[in-house]
Amino acid sequence: MNQFGAELRHLRELSDLSQRELGERTKTSKQQVGSIERGERRASKYFAEQADKVLNSHGRLQDLWPGARRTQPWWFQQYVDIEEKAQIIHEFQPQAVPGLLQTEGYADAVLGASFPPLPPQEREPRLLARMERQKIIDRDEPPLLLFIVEEGALLRSVGKPGLMRAQWSHILKQVEKDHVQVQVMPYGRGAHGALNGAFIILKMTFLESVVYAEVPGGGHVIADHGIVARCQERFGSLRSMALSPAESTEYIASLKE
Template sequence: MRQRRLRVELRRSRDGSGLTQDQVAESLDWSLSKVIRIESGAVNISTTDLRALLSLYGVAEERIAELVTLARAARERAWWSGYKKVISQQYYDLIGYESAAAAIRQFEPLVIPGLLQTQEYAHAYISGIISPERRGDVDALVEVRMRRQEILERDHPPLLFFIVDESTVRRQIGGPRVMREQLRHLVELASHPQVVIEVVPFTAGVHPGLQGAFTILEFASAEDDDVLHLESPRDMRVTRDLQEAVVTYRETFEQLRELSLRPEGTAVLLNRLAEEL
């Protein structure tokens, strides 16, 4: 996300200056391919080159300092880069978008969302679905899931809206004790000022969420398109190219909220189910 914001700002600044890529290359005595690679994100840009570009474009010094800070941050190694051997590229991208999101809206029809799972629940779930040849990756995958939840511990955490089908809070993944602790964890998380958790009850009957899990990730900058994450038992898709679909899924999310027990009714259900286990 940081790299993308930097690329967008560089292209906008050049457009604002009225310069073409050829003119930039000639002014700085660079090759045209260097300018193209920088703007496309094919190569990282040094702070020296960044300052040279922005000065050429007539960008104010204060803004240059902000973008230099952004460029340095973009080169930092993300924690999830250490798990490339055990997670897919789609999952890798999702974590990156989560870390930059200002708001996340997620619906799950089958299991508790990963950002809300306890460690024991996550271990039981991942162990139960992973293929035999990947048994050795279970602990690392659980660790990834737990580290993703650190976004709630930030000084300015994103807004998190979760809607789940009632089946997710009744299915005893890991057994009664693990599920009881998971339900209590949900109640605790729901008290967080940035978290909303709602359950669509069985009495709602057929609803649009039965078509599958989805997540919409929104960002603070208007320049950053929303990201849609679609997941099925055997496939994951993360895209920012389907903005019309994002609108449709956001409407679906609001329809599910109308069918839900709302936060208050959800808390009553979760507490009751935990006491019954």
């Protein structure tokens, strides 16, 4: 049984639908649904789209559709499309180095730690996609980038010995660029207004901004003006508590020693 068929059956059973009922709702016969689940028949793109809607799987089946060219989940691809157009990006990360600042080795180790584990055919394309995103830093008209990173994310030992030293060096190289700043939030600062998790604010125009936040298995782009305004205030508070960019550079350099 292939991955698409196995997931289709799993989602159908979770929805308490028979093959006949799913077939009726997707304008497909019971026999075709059965053959797709058994891996005997390739699903059409139309079927993958309709089954996603019926089973409320948020694009999961479209991601697994054999003809799909996505290198990452649909919900994150939506964010990437917006990120490419942003003028200013403010990101707070408490657990890991921000994706735009990760070395390939660090990114591969993070993806390798995913649970449930990512299949090899998904892990490599996601790694390549993450590295591709970083090209916005060096394009002709890059966005302004300000990252606030918890001290613990920098101290967490990720991957093989020596990998974190390379990661610290990479961050130091990136902050040499005028449009990139990193501020470290030390443990000693205690409680702050973003203990409930990471978030990213993307300023698209002078008047328009959106927020991106993730939960396990998904992510959301939020355009609600009230939520965006609160996140902007929260980010401003974090900036005031964190080490300055110059102090943060000195701190990261000290980790190498």
